[in-house]
Amino acid sequence: MPVDFSKILVVGVSSRALFNLEEEEQIFREKNIRGFRDFQLANEDKLLEKGTAFPLVEALLKLNTHVDKKSPIVEVVVMSRNSPETGVRVLKAIEHYDLPITRWAFSGGEPLAPFIDAFDIDLFLSRDESDVQKIVDTANCATALIYDPPENFEPETDRVKFAFDADAVVFSEESEIIYKTKDIEAFHKHEKENEDVPLNDGPFAVLLRKLSDIQDFLPIEKELSPLRIAIVTARNAPSHMRVIKTLRKWNVYVDEAYFMGGLPKEKVLEAFGAHIFFDDQHTHLSDSSKKIPCGRVLYKSNSILKNYEKEIIVEQKKDK
Numbered sequence: 001m002p003v004d005f006s007k008i009l010v011v012g013v014s015s016r017a018l019f020n021l022e023e024e025e026q027i028f029r030e031k032n033i034r035g036f037r038d039f040q041l042a043n044e045d046k047l048l049e050k051g052t053a054f055p056l057v058e059a060l061l062k063l064n065t066h067v068d069k070k071s072p073i074v075e076v077v078v079m080s081r082n083s084p085e086t087g088v089r090v091l092k093a094i095e096h097y098d099l100p101i102t103r104w105a106f107s108g109g110e111p112l113a114p115f116i117d118a119f120d121i122d123l124f125l126s127r128d129e130s131d132v133q134k135i136v137d138t139a140n141c142a143t144a145l146i147y148d149p150p151e152n153f154e155p156e157t158d159r160v161k162f163a164f165d166a167d168a169v170v171f172s173e174e175s176e177i178i179y180k181t182k183d184i185e186a187f188h189k190h191e192k193e194n195e196d197v198p199l200n201d202g203p204f205a206v207l208l209r210k211l212s213d214i215q216d217f218l219p220i221e222k223e224l225s226p227l228r229i230a231i232v233t234a235r236n237a238p239s240h241m242r243v244i245k246t247l248r249k250w251n252v253y254v255d256e257a258y259f260m261g262g263l264p265k266e267k268v269l270e271a272f273g274a275h276i277f278f279d280d281q282h283t284h285l286s287d288s289s290k291k292i293p294c295g296r297v298l299y300k301s302n303s304i305l306k307n308y309e310k311e312i313i314v315e316q317k318k319d320k
């Protein structure tokens with residue numbers, strides 16, 4: 001009988017996001033597939049170290065201990081461009097770390113984007129920007145580019161904590177575009193005038209709703225749930241109320257919210273103890289990623305913000 005994933009959070013994670021495979025990636029770039037295959041086979045019994053997404057995956061899978069084993073609420077699929085032969089090290093590491101993962105996708109060099117829908121993935125985490133961009137452009141799935149793992153990160157093991165930026169992540173790009181193309185005064189004016197109009201869905205809206213639903217599925221009151229959700233946004237008064245009212249309209253329970261008003265986010269995220277933080281801007285992630293695991297939400301290739309981002313990069317290169 002086919003498995004019904006409508007009430008299950010399905011996370012797809014690349015082998016490079018789950019384990020530290022940066023040396024292997026460098027070998028692949030320098031020596032191509034033949035050198036990579038030889039290295040993997042020669043080091044097949046050498047244990048892979050944990051990668052950026054490992055604490056999140058480990059904590060998510062522990063949520064299944066709160067429910068009937070026959071009805072899990074989290075499923076993890078390891079997705080890799082490795083072949084089954086070169087992926088043996090990954091399988092051995094999964095077994096060593098005692099991760100209850102039973103599904104894998106080894107595409108043998110083929111792009112992973114076409115397999116996202118095939119595995120009913122809700123959230124895909126990867127270290128490969130080209131894979132992430134392709135999925136952002138073609139698949140209906142929350143997707144993020146994972147940063148290097150933070151040093152000395154010691155996550156909680158009995159709870160899992162998600163942190164999200166607001167505009168262009170949980171919510172649509174509409175308000176962010178006003179801020180980028182006009183100014184902060186125009187942004188605040190627009191948000192105040194539309195305070196009672198719910199914000200449109202962003203790329204992570206469906207994921208946020210599913211996480212909120214999982215809080216309902218757990219046999220624990222939401223306030224005490226082992227799954228906690230936080231919004232950490234640069235917004236501040238008077239634009240904060242539209243966020244709160246939108247979440248209420250969506251019937252989404254958020255445990256914590258921090259309206260930073262442009263202040264750095266890393267200290268709040270560290271205090272929250274996020275297993276992962278999703279933001280669309282590298283400027284917000286460059287420092288935060290040194291404290292907690294982070295993923296950047298890429299814009300669609302035809303997005304106004306994508307073009308704006310390209311213009312910023314060109315200007316930065318001119319300044320150098």
